[in-house]
Amino acid sequence: MKALILLAAILGVSFADDNIRISNQGNDGGSVHQTVNINNQDRIANVNQYNGWNSWNSVWDYERGLFATRLVSKRYCVVSRMNRNVMPSLEQLSRATQGAQEPQAPTKSLTYTISQTRVKNVAQYGDHIEALCKGVPTFFAQEMQGGAGGMFFALQGCTNLGILRFLGISLCGNVGC
Template identity: 45%
Template structure:
């Protein structure tokens, strides 16, 4: 198990705190972003190949298929985070990925694994699908940004339910 904490005082509106917990044995990463009403929690489940983000302000959960070309391998993640914490210009370049959220609710979370099921249980949950960035600027819906310690930028966007 490894834990990484980051306090960001440069955000408009105050402070945010992000912690990353890495469980190499279970192959699960848990990222908590505590920023008041804009807080979120993400699980990366390397065994199932899915990740989910629980968005506090939306009182909902979004489940996506992990893109292994964008999401760092669990074995290299701790070192990448350390390098970025020491000097944001060093280490791997930040990768961005965007998803569009389906308006259709997920009725059964069990296919996504017990970790995601536990994170999303009891709240409306939706699947999201990767979209290509070049066409994305023309999108008119709202987006939630889940940026993981300068390494990965995830955008969850959609018109349904305010995404």
């Protein structure tokens, strides 16, 4: 009986899901609420930001090396490859859910250019991304090497996503749905 309880405890720890909730007070007095849910078994992180019309939802699929973000105000999804050298690992996100996040960690940023061509088969990116993007136009984005490129991208309609204190992501491009 003790062995069964020990086995259940070990499995519970190794397959446990982690959750974190962050509330940030904006400069305009508004509140931004962000949640992170981690499924360790499937190696998936769901990041959600609740901020009215500027809300978004994101799935990070660490097995496939992909992430997708559904932008509420834009009414479309963007899928791209994860830059594992910059994006926090699933373990770093998990530590943040346990309060072990380093408060002085440097903020990193990535900029992506959104393709004008719609993804024809979102199912090719896996069940989790398909569930997020199903029913809305979906586009693939490429990471820009060497930074954002300054004013050119500011004119191309960038949407900025802040993932906890780890990472800033800019999705740039005027997509015609």
